[in-house]
Amino acid sequence: MRHSDGLSRGEGYEIDHSAFSDEDLRDVSSLSFGEARPAKPFGRGTRVRYIYTMQTDHLIIGQGICGTFLSYYLQKAGMKVMVIDEQQPFSASKAASGIINPVTGRRIVRTWMIEEIMPFAVDAYTQVGSELGETLISQCNVIDFHPTPQMKISFEKRLNEETFYLKKPAEQDQWTEFFNYDFGAGEIDPCWLVELHPFLNGWRKKLKELDELVEEKFDFSTLDVSQTGSITYKNITAKNIIFCEGVSGFTNPYFELLPYTKMKGEALIAEIPGLPRTNIFKQGISIVPWQDGLFWIGSSYEWDFTDPGPTAIFRERTEAQLNHWLKIPYKIVDHIASERPANIERRPFVGMHPSIPTVGLLNGMGAKGCSLAPYFAHQFVEHLTHNTPINPLADVQRFSRILSAKI
Ligand SMILES: Cc1cc2nc3c(=O)[nH]c(=O)nc-3n(C[C@H](O)[C@H](O)[C@H](O)COP(=O)(O)OP(=O)(O)OC[C@H]3O[C@@H](n4cnc5c(N)ncnc54)[C@H](O)[C@@H]3O)c2cc1C
Numbered sequence: 202m203r204h205s206d207g208l209s210r211g212e213g214y215e216i217d218h219s220a221f222s223d224e225d226l227r228d229v230s231s232l233s234f235g236e237a238r239p240a241k242p243f244g245r246g247t248r249v250r251y252i253y254t255m256q257t258d259h260l261i262i263g264q265g266i267c268g269t270f271l272s273y274y275l276q277k278a279g280m281k282v283m284v285i286d287e288q289q290p291f292s293a294s295k296a297a298s299g300i301i302n303p304v305t306g307r308r309i310v311r312t313w314m315i316e317e318i319m320p321f322a323v324d325a326y327t328q329v330g331s332e333l334g335e336t337l338i339s340q341c342n343v344i345d346f347h348p349t350p351q352m353k354i355s356f357e358k359r360l361n362e363e364t365f366y367l368k369k370p371a372e373q374d375q376w377t378e379f380f381n382y383d384f385g386a387g388e389i390d391p392c393w394l395v396e397l398h399p400f401l402n403g404w405r406k407k408l409k410e411l412d413e414l415v416e417e418k419f420d421f422s423t424l425d426v427s428q429t430g431s432i433t434y435k436n437i438t439a440k441n442i443i444f445c446e447g448v449s450g451f452t453n454p455y456f457e458l459l460p461y462t463k464m465k466g467e468a469l470i471a472e473i474p475g476l477p478r479t480n481i482f483k484q485g486i487s488i489v490p491w492q493d494g495l496f497w498i499g500s501s502y503e504w505d506f507t508d509p510g511p512t513a514i515f516r517e518r519t520e521a522q523l524n525h526w527l528k529i530p531y532k533i534v535d536h537i538a539s540e541r542p543a544n545i546e547r548r549p550f551v552g553m554h555p556s557i558p559t560v561g562l563l564n565g566m567g568a569k570g571c572s573l574a575p576y577f578a579h580q581f582v583e584h585l586t587h588n589t590p591i592n593p594l595a596d597v598q599r600f601s602r603i604l605s606a607k608i
Contacts, residue, residue: 257283259585260432260439262419265294266397266570267563268445269404270578272413273329278586283437284408287418293447294570296468296539298489298497299395300481301572302343303366309359311366312569313547318576319393325575326395333403341394344376346484346526347384356387366390379476379529382484392481395571398492419446421454432559441553443561443581448540450564455554458603464543464568465506467515468499470535473527484526486519495534498523502568511536543567551577552584552591555601562597 259275261268264286272282289295301322303315312318323338330337347353360367370388408414415437424442425433432442444450451461470491476482478490491497501515516536523531542564544550550565563581566573583589593599 255437257281257439260442263445265292265447266574270575271445271563274579274582278582283413285415285419291537291539293539293541296537297397299397299571301393304389318572321576322572335399335403337396337400338393340391341481343389343392343481343483345387346382348484350384353384380526426559441559445563447542455560456562459550460545462543462545464541465503466500467511467538468497469519469533471496471498471531471533473531475529486522511538541568549573549577549595550597551581551595552597555598556605
């Protein structure tokens with residue numbers, strides 16, 4: 202028989218075991234969240250303290266962009282959720298600038314499935330925002346200042362091929378008050394900017410109000426997974442558990458064999474009085490409007506690193522670039538670093554474990570969590586509720602041989 206060791210909030214019973222037989226305890230331990238006290242009175246002097254025994258449909262680990270959208274869409278589908286998240290100050294979702302950019306890389310090519318994923322993401326953040334009473338997404342085009350004459354030529358060549366997302370701003374001189382740029386600028390249109398902190402904080406608040414959040418570090422040693430029926434974690438019983446832990450998931454015993462790779466990124470947070478907040482400005486690094494009237498400046502993409510924190514070398518290099526590029530004064534107020542949950546295939550990991558149907562995963566969003574997470578969280582929920590297929594390029598079933606080998 203299993204007794205809960207209790208969560209810090211709520212109502213239920215925990216009993217001094219020495220005072221009761223197993224038969225008596227069975228009555229009490231089967232109480233679920235919100236049920237009344239058992240009819241059988243406790244004996245005089247018995248120590249009783251209140252705890253929860255919770256039953257839910259889906260237990261979600263992690264409340265970054267993935268866990269947020271997954272819990273959101275599960276709730277929309279009428280499911281009960283419980284989310285466990287420890288507050289990590291700079292998880293990937295909290296360190297990200299929030300850009301959704303339809304064309305990326307040196308060759309300025311369209312990102313995977315962007316025609317479907319970008320409009321979906323815009324609707325998703327708009328919808329969550331309207332429920333939270335916040336504007337969570339706005340159009341914010343990238344102004345791409347050409348760093349060299351060769352880059353200008355490359356952009357103009359791509360402009361003839363990519364007529365939908367690329368354009369040349371008519372007024373080439375309109376930013377000369379703020380920036381040094383000798384080779385002109387191109388524009389990526391439309392780009393979108395997500396307000397990640399209000400999004401994550403707003404949803405967290407909502408989960409708390411609904412009593413659907415446990416703020417603690419998830420501990421695998423306390424998880425009980427049944428192959429067919431349900432899972433139990435401390436005093437929570439759920440039909441299944443879905444991991445949305447970002448890079449912490451790289452050591453998840455159920456999914457650690459997936460081809461993950463960490464990609465570190467650093468950014469400086471700065472005050473830049475007078476700089477317009479209408480665009481994202483890019484010249485190698487990007488300057489992005491961020492929370493509290495500040496700007497996010499970055500980022501690096503490092504696969505090979507020993508120090509996961511902010512480094513002096515990034516700060517020096519970025520400040521040198523800024524001093525050359527920016528004409529107006531700025532003040533650095535913070536320096537952040539995090540790790541993107543990337544993978545060598547550059548495709549997300551979505552779905553239930555091939556051999557353990559009660560354990561699932563939404564992870565591997567790499568550098569594009571803002572756009573990929575809403576789309577694939579929704580697809581995953583459709584799969585769970587209507588058994589519709591997950592895109593085979595994202596479905597974790599594509600690793601069934603590797604994942605099943607460990608069981
Ligand atoms: C510097 C930087 C800039 C970026 N910029 C962009 C951008 O502009 N656009 C874009 O689309 N993407 C960007 N990304 C990538 C994006 O941030 C990620 O793809 C996305 O945030 C991943 O979200 P996630 O929910 O999978 O993981 P995370 O954000 O890491 O969330 C995981 C959550 O799980 C919790 N957790 C983990 N383990 C446990 C545990 N054991 N117990 C309890 N809780 C746990 C953590 O506290 C965290 O809240 C950027 C990333 C970085 C680092």
